[in-house]
Every structure is written in C-alpha cells, then in structure tokens.
Amino acid sequence: MERVYKKLELVGISEKSFEDAVKNAIEKAAKTVHGLAWFEVTEQHGKITDGKITEFQAVIKAAFKVD
Amino acid sequence: MERVYKKLELVGISEKSFEDAVKNAIEKAAKTVHGLAWFEVTEQHGKITDGKITEFQAVIKAAFKVD
Amino acid sequence: MERVYKKLELVGISEKSFEDAVKNAIEKAAKTVHGLAWFEVTEQHGKITDGKITEFQAVIKAAFKVD
Amino acid sequence: MERVYKKLELVGISEKSFEDAVKNAIEKAAKTVHGLAWFEVTEQHGKITDGKITEFQAVIKAAFKVD
Amino acid sequence: MERVYKKLELVGISEKSFEDAVKNAIEKAAKTVHGLAWFEVTEQHGKITDGKITEFQAVIKAAFKVD
Amino acid sequence: MERVYKKLELVGISEKSFEDAVKNAIEKAAKTVHGLAWFEVTEQHGKITDGKITEFQAVIKAAFKVD
Amino acid sequence: MERVYKKLELVGISEKSFEDAVKNAIEKAAKTVHGLAWFEVTEQHGKITDGKITEFQAVIKAAFKVD
Amino acid sequence: MERVYKKLELVGISEKSFEDAVKNAIEKAAKTVHGLAWFEVTEQHGKITDGKITEFQAVIKAAFKVD
Amino acid sequence: MERVYKKLELVGISEKSFEDAVKNAIEKAAKTVHGLAWFEVTEQHGKITDGKITEFQAVIKAAFKVD
C-alpha cells in the first residue's frame, strides 16, 4: 500500500483549446515517463494576435508513480 | 429582496471534457435540489491511464435558493 | 526592449462554453484597444436555469502594450 | 470532549448592510438546523442599480454541532 | 445573451464606516461610467490617528457592461 | 464512468491528536453517509488551557459518491 | 524618510458589530503602544447562540512606528 | 463580553513529530504569556539529514487575552 | 476627507532589474495619469535567453486619485 508519486509541472500549448493544451502536455510527458496517474490544471492563459486567441496555454501538474 | 442561498460543493466526472463534468454535477444536483441559480468552478483535475486522459474531474460550488 | 503593458479585467459571457466566453471578452476588447498580447483566465462560473447551464462566465485579464 | 461540527456555506442578501446580510443567512439556517455555534465571513459583494447599492451579499460559513 | 463586463478596481475612503467607503467608491464611479452592475469587496483597511480610526478604506472591484 | 461526488466540510475535535480529530469527523459522517471516498485536511487549530493543548481541531472536507 | 513600522495581530470582539470589534482592538492596543498608524482587517467571524449572532470577531493587523 | 486577543507567530522545532513541535512552541510561550486560549498551525516543514527527517518544524499562531 | 482612488494594473519590463521595471511602468503611467499616489508589486518574472536573464518583468498595481 505504501507508495510514492512524483509531480511534474508542465505547460502545454495548443492552437485549438485548453483541453488540447492539457492533452499535449500529458502526451509529451508520457513519452519519457511511465505510470502517469493523475493531473491538475493550475493556470489557464494564452496569446492574442490581431485581437484573436492564437495560443491556449495550460499549466498542469502531472503525477507518476516512483518505482 | 431579502433571500438566502446555500452552496453545495460537488465533483463531477466525465470521460469527455471538463464542461461535461460540470454539467454532470449540476444535472445530478438538479434531481434533488430545486432553485439552482449559479455555479463556480474551483478545481480542474483528472485521471491518466496509459498516458491518456481517461477522466475529467471538475470541482464546483452550486448555489440554490433556500425557501 | 523597455516597454509597458496594461492589464484589463473583463468578464465574458456565452451560452456555449467557457472558451467562447473568453473569446467574446477578447473580441469585444479588441474593438477599442490595439496591441492585445496575452490573457489569463482567473475565474470560471455561470448561471443555472431549470437545472441547466444557461450562461458560461469567464473572468479574464487581458494585457495590451502601452504606446 | 470529542465532538464534530458540520459547516454550511450560505449567501445572505440584504438591502441594508453586510451585517444584515449575515444575519439573514444565520436566521434562515437556524430555522432548520440546531446547534449553530459560529460563522465566518468569506466574501462580501453586492448588486448596483442606477449607480446605487441595491443588494449587500455576504458569503458565510456557519458551523453546527453534529449529534 | 452574449455580453461583456469590465471590472474597475477602486479604493473608497470614508470617515464613517467601511460601507460608506464602498458607497463613495461606487458613487464616484457612477458619475463617469454607465451600467455598473455589481461590486466585490477585496480589502478593508484604514488609518489610525491618536489611537482612533480616522479613515475607513475599502478596496472594491466594480463591474459595468461594455456596450 | 460518469459519476458525481458531494463534499462535506467538517470539524473534528479530539483531546489526543490531529489525526484522531480527523478520524472522529470521518467516523461521525460515516454513520449517516454511505460511500465516503476521500478527505482533505484544510485547517489545523486547537484550544489551549493553562498553557497546554486541550483540544486538537481539524477542519476537513470529506467526499462521498452521490447515487 | 527612513523609518520602520511593526505590525501587531489582534482579535477584537464586540456584541454590536464588526466595526465595533475593530475599534475595540485598536483602542486596547493604543493604551500600551504609541504611534499606531494604520490597520488591515484580515478575517471576520463570530459566535452564534440560539440562532443569533452574539459576538462579532474581527482579526486585524495594526502597525505602529518603531522609534 | 468585549475583549481583545493578541496573536503571536511562533516556530516550534522537535526531533519527534509535528505535534511535539507545536507543543514546544506553546509551552515556551506559556512561560512568559498568560491567558493563551487557542492556536492555529500555518506551516509544517522540517530538516533532512542523510536522507532522514531530523527536525519537525511547525509554524503556529497562538492567541492570548489582553488584559 | 472622503476621496476615491483608482488602481491600474501594469507590467513594466526592463533589461536591468526588477526595480527598473517597476520604474518604467510608473513613469509610463505618469505621462497620462495625474495624482499617482502608491504602487504594489504583485508578480516578478522574466525572460531567459541563452541561459541569461534578458528581461525583468514586474507586475504592479498603481493607484491615483479620482477627481
């Protein structure tokens, strides 16, 4: 039952939506880290160009089990 | 004019999106509580399985008028 | 390199989604302000009518370059 | 000595003052809940109509002893 | 249904009370801004002279509809 | 997969320790609520009498599944 | 121009109102401390007896000039 | 009924546990201050030496009645 | 004695230091706003290029008296 998780803090960026930004961050992390178990969204911001949103930026923490 | 609202704290969970998670929480609450008037999203987190988001979890407060 | 930005605090409201609410706020601001460069979402809440979400309300800060 | 309290989150609304809004919330709660012991004010906001305050809204937590 | 509000951050000061300080801020804003709809109190502080409160200072945010 | 939890805010009090205070709150809640799934400690305070701690008070949120 | 202030944290209690609670705290402090210059209200809570507010409790910080 | 409390901010340190650290702080304060009535734990941290916890540090506020 | 201040939220950017970034923001604001009375630093961040700090960014609130 005793186990330990480590949290990573990541910023995902997408042209489409905040949820896509979150997915980008998690999928990138999953390439090098095994055992990702949950995530938390801590900030949502973005870039504006010519009066339009051109980037959705999501700051997340993602936790994985430490072997 | 004098009136009182009560706030409930709920966690909605969806496989699809955070907004769907919020909707699940409100629709479940609406089954037993009348007069729901507004909600506030206080946390957004979720579950990761095999490197993919498998649950969107939204913590909300929902307020209803007390008769 | 030295430059200054000013932040506006806005509340966008949409019937569709939080992201649409954010877009409404930014597009309205872009009609009178030039040089909008980024935004931050600070609160997400909404209105409930008859047990359904009828308004998504997003509080944002939007920053523009001061000439 | 061992005992447990439950906290309710309420929003009281008054045309007169924030303290009247707090009192409204507590008196309404006292109609159905026994053993209210303390309260905490967490937010103070209100409504403006024609440039005048027409509602004082106080968000409070009120705690009562669980039997 | 789609609409946008702008928030102003103001500090009202009164010799009498915090509520009077809030009213001063809102009435001053109402002279130049139309459509003020709600306010939020974010800080309450004040000045002390010779061991007595000589100023009540209320920091508020006031929101108005953007046409 | 879609499900909804409700959070309760409780204050447990014990003469022994903060963990005992948390346990008291959860065991009291479990008498009337089924499906308690997790808890969060949000505040830790207590009472002092004659220079000794005579009460440990733990404020917690406890979540249970809504059927 | 160089000067230093020290802040005290006080809890004033009144049967009448939050502002009276703030005044009690400041007047008590002014009996032993000279040069009180400003105060900040950080918390507002109170006691409920038989469904009525019987104590208004204001937590404040009060600053005085250090000679 | 009208009374005033003063809060002290203390850091207790123990080799054994956080609760022992809290007790150390309160017992030290009780040697010079009468009328300590309650405490709040605001931070919990500690020292690590050779991969083991060698100090538990608890930051607390302790309140006493001002005569 | 009754008066009202308005707060602006600004981001100053400098190549030299955070204090220079604060000064840039205030001096820019002073060109169009009269009666600036105080400021508060709310965030400090910056840009890194090739492992060196190339921008100091200070987020401030600056308050001026409303006539």
Place this chain on the structure above:
Amino acid sequence: MERVYKKLELVGISEKSFEDAVKNAIEKAAKTVHGLAWFEVTEQHGKITDGKITEFQAVIKAAFKVD
C-alpha cells in the same frame, strides 16, 4: 556561500499516519537524490474505505543541493 537547491514535489502514501507518509516520500527520494536538506508539507489528504481512513497522503516539497 553561493549555492543552488532544487525542489521536488512528491506525494507519500501510508496506511499509518501523515508523518509516515512524509517519511516514505523522503526515504524514496533519498535513494536516488543526494543532499536532501529540507522539506515542506503542502497538502494532507487521504482515502476512506467503509468509513475508515485507509490511506494517509502527504504532498511535500523536498529540496536538495545542486552540485
């Protein structure tokens, strides 16, 4: 004198107590990281099964010296 520490964010889980959860996290980290110097507890939560606490979960930050 000039030196740099890096902070890790970890979640320790124990069946026994929060302090045991903290110890688990630190001992796991100490297997791969040298020079751990201090830790901070940032969250305390846990799992409930059949009305009993079955997991104590402590979120901590642990800092180690970077060579």
Place this chain on the structure above:
Amino acid sequence: MERVYKKLELVGISEKSFEDAVKNAIEKAAKTVHGLAWFEVTEQHGKITDGKITEFQAVIKAAFKVD
C-alpha cells in the same frame, strides 16, 4: 535540538530600494532583539510623488530564537 523561534512582522521604508527597506527593518529590529536568524519578504509596495517612486516599502517577517 528542541527550540522555539518567534516571528515579528515589520515594514521597512527606504528612499533607495526594496533591499535597503528590508535592511532598515532588520537593523532596527536587531537593536532590541538578539538572535535574529532569518527573514521572509511578504509584500513590496511604495509611495509615488509627482510620478516618481519616493518610498520603497517592504513588509517582512523576521524570526529570532526564544531563550
């Protein structure tokens, strides 16, 4: 190993810089308090006169060992 620290909350003011303001507060405290061991900066604000910063104000907590 068991020891207790007390924290003071101070506001240092300087015409030169925030760091000078911090130093002023600490040096003033050191005249009457022995054993100051660490400090934390909690707020940075200042005064503006004729569009220039004329005071840097740093709010700090300074801790000293209690004998």
Place this chain on the structure above:
Amino acid sequence: MERVYKKLELVGISEKSFEDAVKNAIEKAAKTVHGLAWFEVTEQHGKITDGKITEFQAVIKAAFKVD
C-alpha cells in the same frame, strides 16, 4: 505551434542581492538544461547573522522547452 514546457523549482542563494540569487539559480540550471525560456520569482527570504543579512534566498520557477 504545439509545444510543451517543463518548469523546475529552484532556490538560488547569494550574499549580494535577491537578483543575484535569481541569476545564480538560472545559471546553474542552464549548465544542464537547454532551452530555458522564462522564470517566475515565488518567494524571497534570507538568513540573518549578527543582525545583518548574510544570505539572500530567491525561490524561482524556471521553464524550458521539452524537445
């Protein structure tokens, strides 16, 4: 356009100033991490010896692009 950043949390320590402490942290990180893009200062504290500041400690988050 889609990209992901990772944030590191670091504590830089300097005998000279907070900005020097920030620089130390970033330069140390830049030795092993490529693509550092921005930083945020989250805490400023320090050590006092014989009534003088002997260490400036800056807690920062530094973000770099994940390939």
